[in-house]
Amino acid sequence: xxxxxxxxxxxxxxxxxxxxxxxxxxxxxxxxPSTRAFAxxxxxxxxxxxxxxxxxxxxxxxxxxxxARAIVAPGLEKASGExxxxxxxxxxxxxxxxxxxxxxxxxxxQPAKVADxxxxxxxxxDFPVLAWRRASNKAILRRVARLRYGDPQGSSxxxxxxxxxxxxxxxxxxxxxxxxxxxGSQQGLDLCARLLLDPGEPFVIENPGYLLARHAFVAAGGVxxxxxxxxxxxxxxxxxxxxxxxxxxxxQFPLGGVLSATRRRALLGWATASGAYIVEDDYDxxxxxxxxxxxxxxxxxxxxxxxxxxxxxxxxxxxxLGYLVVPASLCRAFSEAKRLxxxxxxxxxxxALADLLASGVYERHVRSIRRKNADRxxxxxxxxxxxxxxxxxxxxxETGLHVVAWMNGIAAEREPEIIAAARAAGIGLYPVSPLYDxxxxxxxxxxxxxxxxxxDTEALRRGVAALAAVLAKHR
Numbered sequence: 411x412x413x414x415x416x417x418x419x420x421x422x423x424x425x426x427x428x429x430x431x432x433x434x435x436x437x438x439x440x441x442x443p444s445t446r447a448f449a450x451x452x453x454x455x456x457x458x459x460x461x462x463x464x465x466x467x468x469x470x471x472x473x474x475x476x477x478a479r480a481i482v483a484p485g486l487e488k489a490s491g492e493x494x495x496x497x498x499x500x501x502x503x504x505x506x507x508x509x510x511x512x513x514x515x516x517x518x519x520q521p522a523k524v525a526d527x528x529x530x531x532x533x534x535x536d537f538p539v540l541a542w543r544r545a546s547n548k549a550i551l552r553r554v555a556r557l558r559y560g561d562p563q564g565s566s567x568x569x570x571x572x573x574x575x576x577x578x579x580x581x582x583x584x585x586x587x588x589x590x591x592x593x594g595s596q597q598g599l600d601l602c603a604r605l606l607l608d609p610g611e612p613f614v615i616e617n618p619g620y621l622l623a624r625h626a627f628v629a630a631g632g633v634x635x636x637x638x639x640x641x642x643x644x645x646x647x648x649x650x651x652x653x654x655x656x657x658x659x660x661x662q663f664p665l666g667g668v669l670s671a672t673r674r675r676a677l678l679g680w681a682t683a684s685g686a687y688i689v690e691d692d693y694d695x696x697x698x699x700x701x702x703x704x705x706x707x708x709x710x711x712x713x714x715x716x717x718x719x720x721x722x723x724x725x726x727x728x729x730x731l732g733y734l735v736v737p738a739s740l741c742r743a744f745s746e747a748k749r750l751x752x753x754x755x756x757x758x759x760x761x762a763l764a765d766l767l768a769s770g771v772y773e774r775h776v777r778s779i780r781r782k783n784a785d786r787x788x789x790x791x792x793x794x795x796x797x798x799x800x801x802x803x804x805x806x807x808e809t810g811l812h813v814v815a816w817m818n819g820i821a822a823e824r825e826p827e828i829i830a831a832a833r834a835a836g837i838g839l840y841p842v843s844p845l846y847d848x849x850x851x852x853x854x855x856x857x858x859x860x861x862x863x864x865x866d867t868e869a870l871r872r873g874v875a876a877l878a879a880v881l882a883k884h885r
Contacts, residue, residue, distance in 0.1 A: 419454050423462040426515055431471060431486055433500055435511030438484045442472070443514060443848065449826035450844045453517035453833070456826045505609070509629050524836030525873025529664075529812045530727060531864030536779050537726055541771045542762060549761035562749035563741075564591025564733070565760040571767035572733060579773070580695065581705050582717065584735050590744050591755045595693060595720040595732040599623050599656075601747050602689050602716060603630035605740070606654050614655035614686075616644050618845035620663045623656050623691065636847035643669030646676035654687045655680075660695045660704045664814055664845055664859050666806015668704055678707070681714040687737075688715045694723045694810045696776050699784050704809075713737045721763065723811060723863075724776055729759055783811060789867045790860065793874035798881070811863040814842055819885060820856040828856065831880045837873055 430436040442448070445463060449456040463480050466472040472480045503511075563569065569586035576582040592598040599622070607613060609631025615624055617636035624634055635652055638645050643662050649655070655677065659669035669677070681688050690707045698704065708717040717735040725731070736744050748754065766772040787807065794802055794815065803816040820828070825841040832839040842857035862870060 419452070420458050420462045420465070422518075423448075423452065423454070423459060424465055427462070427466060428471065430511060431482055433508075433511050434487075434503065435508055436482050438482050438486050440482045441479045442481070444479055446823055446826065447844065447848060448514065450829075450841050451514040451517055453519050453829055454826065455830045456823075459826075505631070506629060509631070513625055513628070519833070519838065522833065522836050522838035524876050525865055525869045526838030527858070527860045527862070527873065528838050528840055528864070529859050529861030530722070531861060532723070532726060533782075533864050533866065535866075536782060536863075538766075538771065538775050541766060541775070542725075545762035545765035545771075546758065548765060549758050552761070560754045560757055561745075562590075562754045563587070563745050564589065564755060565757060565764060568760045568764035568767070571764045575767050575773070576719075576735070579776075580692070580703070581709050582735060583709070584712065585738075587741055588735050588738060590734040590736060590741075590748055591760060592732045592734060592748070593752065593755050594722060594727070594730040595691065595718050596622055596626070597730075597751070598718045598732050598734045599626040599689070599691070600630075601734070601744060601751070602654070602687075602718075603627045603632065605743050605747055606687055606689075607632040608653075612650065612652040614644075614649060614652045616657060616662060617847045617850055618664060618842060619656070620658065620691065620693075621845055623689075627654075627656065634847065636850055638850075639665060639667060641667045643667045643673055644677065646673045646680065649677070649680045651684050652686055654689055656689045656691065657707070658691045658693065659707045660692055661697075661806070661810045663691075663693065664806070664812070664842055666808070666810060666814060668809070669707070674707055674710060678711045678714060681711070686714075689718060690715050691718045693718075693720055695719075696724055697780060697783060697811055698809045699787060700808050708735060713739070716740070724772075724779065725763075731755065731759055731763060783863050786862045786865065786867060786870060787813075789870045790862045790874065793871050797874050797878035801881070801885075812859050812861040815858050815860050816853075817856040817858070817881060820881070822852060822854055822856050824884060825856045825858075828880065828884050831884065832877060835876050835880050837876050837880065839877070 445456050445459045449459045463472060463474060467474045470483055473483050474480045566586060568591060569589040572589055573584060573586050603626045607627060607630045611632055612635045613627050613632045614635050614637055616639050628634060635650055639662050643659055644657055677688065688707065692706055695703050706717055708715040720732040721729055791804065791807060794804060801818050803818055805814040807813045822843055825843060829839050829841065840859050842859055843852050846852045
């Protein structure tokens with residue numbers, strides 16, 4: 411008991427669950443996530459989560475029965491006598507806010523000392539500091555007669571430059587009026603959710619898939635319809651009626667499949683027949699390591715597809731710059747929604763990016779980091795082969811900035827303990843299992859997403875060697 415009382419992670423889990431109950435996000439009779447799912451979300455061990463659940467059971471917050479998921483105890487819709495977690499409990503929360511609070515909190519982890527394989531990070535050394543500084547200085551020194559709010563869809567100069575770039579690089583034909591500049595692709599997904607879904611309406615999403623996209627659509631009130639994926643991407647043989655489908659056809663996240671030509675036609679046919687829109691997230695389409703990048707789905711049917719692009723995988727996720735290419739019929743709706751959300755994206759960053767695009771610097775930068783990340787990929791794959799050999803199966807290596815490593819012979823239920831051991835060894839490790847829908851079956855083999863764009867080659871070698879040592883102790 412003394413050891414548990416000193417476990418800061420367990421205390422934070424207990425406090426977080428109590429806060430969810432006090433806020434009404436978890437109500438009497440609601441089932442909590444399984445200990446395995448909760449442990450994977452928090453990056454904690456299953457033992458720690460089980461201890462936290464047992465403590466909450468002892469305090470009367472939960473009811474735990476053998477073989478069943480824990481549920482919130484009755485009577486907690488009123489004050490329980492427990493001191494409030496926050497200074498004041500929220501009142502009159504909207505359904506949107508309650509849906510947000512019902513979602514599992516993100517895992518909070520300190521940066522790993524040896525190698526952090528978190529996907530989405532880029533190397534700071536790759537950022538074009540001098541070019542960005544020159545473009546930013548030029549934008550700052552450009553005097554205008556009046557400082558005023560801009561077009562909610564974004565700078566006309568940037569949208570024109572993006573139109574030309576998208577035609578050259580991705581084969582997308584559109585007008586500048588169809589482009590909406592957003593604060594990162596996540597805002598683009600949020601706008602799609604708010605404009606295309608009403609509460610209770612179904613949306614199709616890949617299983618496994620991008621968790622923050624799912625959260626954006628669920629927060630808007632949508633009902634997720636998970637559809638399995640394989641090496642050819644989303645399975646399109648039994649698509650149900652829905653208002654929209656969210657897909658990553660050029661590089662399925664996280665497993666890495668590319669949507670086949672046959673399935674692309676089938677998905678577009680489904681959209682036409684059901685009157686649905688397709689939200690195409692081309693989050694890392696610039697990175698194809700064997701052949702030319704796969705053309706976007708949008709090029710086949712611009713009237714049915716909303717194309718989501720980002721600068722987070724080529725420049726930096728800290729810039730919060732992304733863009734949408736929307737069908738002409740949706741331009742006004744997206745413009746007005748963007749106006750109400752935040753007026754427009756920051757103009758200084760837009761002007762700097764427009765300068766990089768117009769001068770050709772951006773495309774030279776993309777070619778440069780494509781080569782660097784191809785080198786990192788080769789180092790990672792070689793290290794996995796050398797240290798793990800047939801004990802690991804790698805998926806999704808042909809494109810993008812991450813791979814999925816399936817640990818042959820290790821059960822998926824052991825992921826939390828491996829993550830904890832890896833963290834102790836200075837390795838940041840992230841499981842695939844939380845990206846699967848909880849109501850559907852999950853893989854039986856442990857799998858981890860290994861992002862490599864934020865690491866140098868030596869860190870990749872050290873990281874895989876340390877990971878192999880950890881796995882050797884857990885087989």
